Each structure stands twice: as structure tokens, then as C-alpha cells.
Amino acid sequence: MKVTIGSDHGAVALKEEVKMVLKEFADIEIHDVGTFGTDPVDYPEIAAKVCNEIVTGISERGILLCGTGIGMSIAANKIKGIRCALCNDVYSAKMSREHNNANVLALGGRVLGFGPADEIVRAWLTTDFSGAARHERRLHKIANLEC
Numbered sequence: 037m038k039v040t041i042g043s044d045h046g047a048v049a050l051k052e053e054v055k056m057v058l059k060e061f062a063d064i065e066i067h068d069v070g071t072f073g074t075d076p077v078d079y080p081e082i083a084a085k086v087c088n089e090i091v092t093g094i095s096e097r098g099i100l101l102c103g104t105g106i107g108m109s110i111a112a113n114k115i116k117g118i119r120c121a122l123c124n125d126v127y128s129a130k131m132s133r134e135h136n137n138a139n140v141l142a143l144g145g146r147v148l149g150f151g152p153a154d155e156i157v158r159a160w161l162t163t164d165f166s167g168a169a170r171h172e173r174r175l176h177k178i179a180n181l182e183c
């Protein structure tokens with residue numbers, strides 16, 4: 037599975053830590069679109085880079101990080117085909133996959149320490165969409181809301 041990851045300046049350190057987790061999965065290929073330093077960048081540009089790789093099929097999943105994860109998740113969910121979940125706990129991460137089939141995970145570099153982020157990322161990567169008809173139906177209704 038290919039995973040595209042990106043952050044703004046508010047979460048560069050957590051991005052590097054999340055990449056360490058991703059590297060433990062033999063079947064995961066990582067594409068890091070940046071940013072790579074602490075100079076301020078605008079998070080919608082990073083969100084667009086990551087999400088474009090998801091909607092064009094280059095990558096299966098995306099991980100976005102900013103200070104809170106909020107800006108990234110708002111920006112990502114503007115893009116047709118993206119279901120981005122901002123998760124600060126493991127339960128939400130699992131549910132975002134099982135019920136919402138989230139294809140992008142957002143994390144807050146100024147919110148989460150590495151320990152919780154590590155557990156959230158592992159849970160999100162290893163939980164499958166349930167495929168239940170009721171969840172498919174609801175996702176279809178979300179897709180119908182897209183402009």
C-alpha cells in the first residue's frame with residue numbers, strides 16, 4: 037500500500053515520527069510531499085498535494101499533519117473523493133476506517149505526543165472498512181453532498 041504524507045511547519049517533527057511507524061510496515065511505500073523545515077507554509081497547499089495523490093490513484097491512503105490537524109482536515113474534505121478524519125484517539129481512528137472508510141488521516145502535531153500518535157496511526161492503518169450496507173449507503177449519501 038502506498039501512503040502519501042504531508043505536514044505544515046506545525047507538525048514536521050511528528051511527521052518524521054509517523055514515518056518511522058510507517059517504515060515498520062513492510063508493505064507500505066511512503067511518499068513524503070513535505071514540508072521539510074520550520075519555515076511557515078500554507079497547509080491547504082500540502083493538503084492538496086496529498087489528496088491529489090489519493091484521488092488520482094497514485095496512493096491508497098494519505099496522512100496530513102498540521103498544528104491541530106483541523107486546517108488540514110477542513111481543506112482535505114473540500115476535495116471530491118476525500119474522506120479525511122481528524123483523530124486524537126485510537127477509537128476514533130478505528131471507527132473512521134470501519135464506518136467511514138476514511139482515506140486520509142489528519143493529526144495535530146501540537147496536540148498529540150508521539151505515543152498516542154503512534155497508536156492512532158497503527159490502528160488506522162490496520163483497520164478495514166466494514167463494508168456493511170448501512171455504511172456504504174451513508175458514504176454514498178456523503179458523496180452526493182459533494183459539489
Ligand code: RB5
Pocket residue numbers: 044045046047079102103104105106107108
Ligand atoms: C499554523 O500556525 C497552524 O495554523 C496550522 O498548523 C494548523 O494548526 C491549522 O489548522
